[in-house]
Amino acid sequence: MSEAIDYSIFVGTSEDGLAQMSLAIDGIDCAACIGEIENGVKALPGVVRARLNYSTHRLTVAWSEGTSPDRVVGQLEALGYRAHPFAGRAEESEARHARWLLRCLGVAGFAAMNIMLLSVSVWSGNVTDITPETRDFFHWISALIALPAAAYAGQPFFQSAVRAIRSGRLNMDVPITIGVTLALGMSVVETAMSQPHAYFDSAIMLLFFLLAGRYLDHEARRRTRATAGNIAALRGEMAHRIGADGVPVLVPVQALQPGDTILIHPGERVAADGVVASGLSAVDESLVTGETLPRALKAGDHVYAGSLNGEGALHLTVTAGGENTLVDDVQRLLDGALAEKGAYVRLADRVARLYAPMVHLTALVSAIGWLLAGAGLHDAVMIAVAVLIITCPCALALAVPAVQVTATGRLFRAGLLINAGDMLERLAAVDTVVFDKTGTLTLPEPALALPRGADPDMVALAGRLALSSRHPLAGVIAARAKGPALERVTEMSGQGIEAIIDGRRARLGSLSFCDAIAPSDLPADASLIAFRHGEKVLVMGVAQALRPDAREVVAELKARGLDVRILSGDRPAAVAPVAEALGIVAAEAGLKPADKIAALDALKAAGRRVLMVGDGLNDAPALAAATVSLSPASGAAVTQAHADAVFLGRRLWPVLAAVDGARTAARLMRQNLAIAVGYNIIAVPLAIAGFVTPLVAALAMSGSSILVTVNALRAARPGRKEEAVGDDGATGEAGALTEVAA
Amino acid sequence: MNVLVYLVPLALLLGLGGLFAFLWSLKSGQYDDLDGAAVRVLSDDDLPDNARPSSTAPERHRS
Known part of the structure; x- marks a missing residue:
């Protein structure tokens, strides 16, 4: 270049x-x-x-x-x-945060191991013949390790708890902070009074387990984001900026400023929103509006980023920089939809909201109860501390993130990058799937459709001629070329190209240019291109092709009891054949972004929970308005930013994998919460009754945490149902689908 | 129980040694690329260029 x-x-x-x-x-x-x-x-x-x-x-x-x-x-x-x-500046700060969490985890791990070493001696000594002096010595050393370690390793929780309380909310970190602080404080007092029990080990172990969960959660999301960042970078969006000296320089779109003039070559994607300064062309705005017919442009017209330029070069005055290329009304719709979405409360937060006050109340009530029953102040407070430690949401805090991490990892391998942490919960509840057509059910790039009995040599020859054209449709034909580009090709603007092959004139272009008639067996929505070589004529169509497994995925989604619909911005004539091929009855065409939101709102008003799958800029508000949303990696950048997950590749299969994975994950989350709550139902009465010693607390805590984690690992395996589909081989497609998963 | 006077500090020192080793390895970026660490051990980057198997030739890569 x-x-x-x-x-x-x-x-x-x-x-x-x-x-x-x-x-x-x-x-x-x-x-x-x-x-x-x-x-x-x-x-x-x-x-x-x-x-x-x-x-x-x-x-x-x-x-x-x-x-x-x-x-x-x-x-x-x-x-x-x-x-x-x-x-990647945002990722740099995330990497720092991950390293900080790992440092905290290391400190907590070191402290937990060393304190446990001392605690086991104390526990075994308490039932045999340890002298009070040795026990106190061990307790003081434990305190010496535990206090600085907790002050350091507890920071992620302390900071989050302070933030939550400042904004008037309660989250899981509040009971954690209170529990750890109280346990450590009371243990120091106990040690000073030479009492047999101290909870240094419990407090530090609690921090260790919770930090492990938090680190895993953070790492899974960071890895997804890194891959998503790579995809965005590898689009390699560049623009030809015209410098002050009139010479175009290729710059990354991020470097564009409003007011810059950029040159758009024929067949290139428009890099930024702008106004046409000079030039005549037509643009394919399918990524913006879903409409597949090109729109003609002249000076003064607006062009949106992501549109595909037709056959004329354009000079564009940039109106929005590279990072902010969103159309105004789409942005407005988007803001509204996002505000509405904030109403969804995560499962873990709902539990926390209920759980945190209950924990504190139980501890307080048991302390007061014991006081009323005639116990000393010291005993009553110790029991309250035991209740706090036992109820500290260790298993509860691991229950949801552990499943999320394993399920996200599995979906990652299936080609899904998850943006939103709570996406799995929302996806599991979905009962309606709404697809966009262009670029979602169909492949992002058009495919060549040939009439019956087309001569392969003619197609290959047309391909060689097409190599010399910059027309967007030419690329599809050029892919069939066998051999190098032809020489001495002349381009007739707006009609086609011409060359001499084997002494005979060859033309590629519009039907009238080649003097051809349209055949009847090409798809109705195809753009037609004719090729004439001497007396031989071939008319080819360029049409949107369905994703290779779209039919099977739609059928599988229906088999799972989901209502599948299409909401498209394209013409009804283009949508109907796709809907028919896929067996989708509810298909609406010609929708503007606002109409899509209205359609989704109508569904939501009817009590439906909607999964929206779309790729275009026009889908962005609808994606934000839906309960949960997916976008293919070929979609517009803004759309991906508002999708809960992005899927890779040419197949639609990840959509199905996401639905299955989310259902498995949600089931395991509920199981885990049940385990955590069940453990509390057994352990809390024991704690209130005053039977919980530091040994019992340590056993109960690690036991329930390990149980919950092991259960969460099941999310990494394909579910029994999925295996059955692959095994019985009743449908060849289902077998093929499972193959892709592996 | 005089043995505790030096055994307990010894145990703590060992633990602290482990902790500092971990913090050092973290700081030097050893946890930044876990997958890479697993496969880098297979590359013969300690051999002179001419003694290396020709696996690094660019043509080989595209399969």
């Missing part, structure tokens, strides 16, 4: 003063790639460091001089990898 590329906004400075850049790399599929990439990049002059992170598929390159960012990208391309620079 002769045009210069300006990647400067991605280049930072490393700690030792070198220029540094991170790149997302596509195409890494084996361990040998690591050495290949690192050594290949290090071979460039001036490169000091190149380190590939195999988990996230990110490469960090640092260089002193002599290398420019586009040479690094070029070198990687020469090695066979697609690479795109990356600016």
Whole structure:
């Protein structure tokens, strides 16, 4: 490419003063790639460091001089990898948070092990012949370890509890904080009074278990987000910005400012919202509105990011920068839909809201009860502490995140990236699935439709001719080319292209240009392209093709009792055949974004919980309005940002996997909550009755936590139902679907 | 019980040693790329270039 590329906004400075850049790399599929990439990049002059992170598929390159960012990208391309620079500032802070959680976990783990060492001696000594002096000595050492460790490792909970109380709410962290603080405080008092029982071990172990859950939860989400970030970066959205000297320079869209002028070549995707400054063309706005027919443009018209330019070059004045390319009314609808969504309360939060006051009340009531029954103040407070420790929502706090982590990991392997933590709960409750058509049920790129008996040689020849055209539809035909592009091709603007092949004139273009008649056996919604070579004529159609497994997935969704519908922004003529092919009765076409929201609201008003699957910019508000939403990775960036999960690949299968995975996960979550509550029903009366010693507390706590965690691991296995579908092989498709899962 | 006077500090020191080793490994980025660590052990990056099997040739990669 002769045009210069300006990647400067991605280049930072490393700690030792070198220029540094991170790149997302596509195409890494084996361990040998690591050495290949690192050594290949290090071979460039001036490169000091190149380190590939195999988990996230990110490469960090640092260089002193002599290398420019586009040479690094070029070198990687020469090695066979697609690479795109990356600016992940949000992820940097997330990585720091993960490391902090891990540090807290390490400190809590160290403290828990050492205190347990001392506690076991005390427990066995208490029933044999430990001297009070030795016991006190052990308790003081425990305090010495526990107090600083809790002060450090408890920070994630303390901070969150303070935040919650400040905003007038109660969350799980409030009883945790109160429980830990009270247990530690009372234990110090006990030790000072030379009493036999202290709860240092319980308090620290509690922190350890909870931190483990929190770290796992955070890591799962971080990994998903890293992959989603790679997808966004690898779209490699670039724009030709016209500089002050009139020379176009290729820049990343993030570098665009309002007022910049950009050049859109024929067949290119529009990089940013803008107004046409000069040029004539038509744009395919299927990603924006779902409409598949092109819209004609002239100077002064608005163009939206994501539209596909037709056959004329355009000069565009950017109205919104790269990060903010959303149409006004879509944004307005989106804000409204998002505000409404905030009403959903997570299962764990609902339990916490109920649970936290109950815990405190029970502790208080048992203390007062024992006081009234004639026990001393000291005994009453100790029992209250035991109640707090026993009820501390250790198993309860692990119950939901542990399932979420395992289920998210399983869906990740199935090609689903989950944005929202509570997505699984909402998805499990869904009873209606609404699909967008263009790009969701159909593939994002159109496919070639040939009439019956088409000559393959003619198609291949048309493909070679199409290689010379920049028309968006030409790319589909060009994929069939066998051999290199033809020479001396002339382009007739708005009609087609012409060349001489084997001494005879060949033309590719509109029907009238090639003097052809439309055949009757092409799909009704196809755009027609004719090819004439001498006397032979071939008319081809370019149409949206269904995703390869769309039919089976829709049938499976119906088999699970879900109501499947289509809401499309495309013409009724284009929607009807798709709906018919998939066996979907409820299909509505020609809907604007506001109509889609209205349709969803009507469904919700009827008590339905809706899963919305869509990819276009016009779907973004509907995705936000639905109970839960999915978007394919090929969708518009804004749409993905508002979807609860993004799925990868050409197949629709991840949608089905998501529904199944969510149902399994929700069942396990409920089981886990039942285990946690059941444990409390047994343990709390014991604690109130005053039978709980530190030994019993430690056993009960670790026992219930391990039980809940082991149960959560079941979410990682395919459910029995799913296996049965794969095994009986009654339908070939179902077997194929399971194969994709593996 | 005089043995406790040095055994307990010894146990604590060992534990602290483990903790600092963990914090150091965390700080030096050893937990940043767990999958990579598992496969990097297989690469012969300690051999001179000419002694290496030709597995790093770019042509090999595209399968």
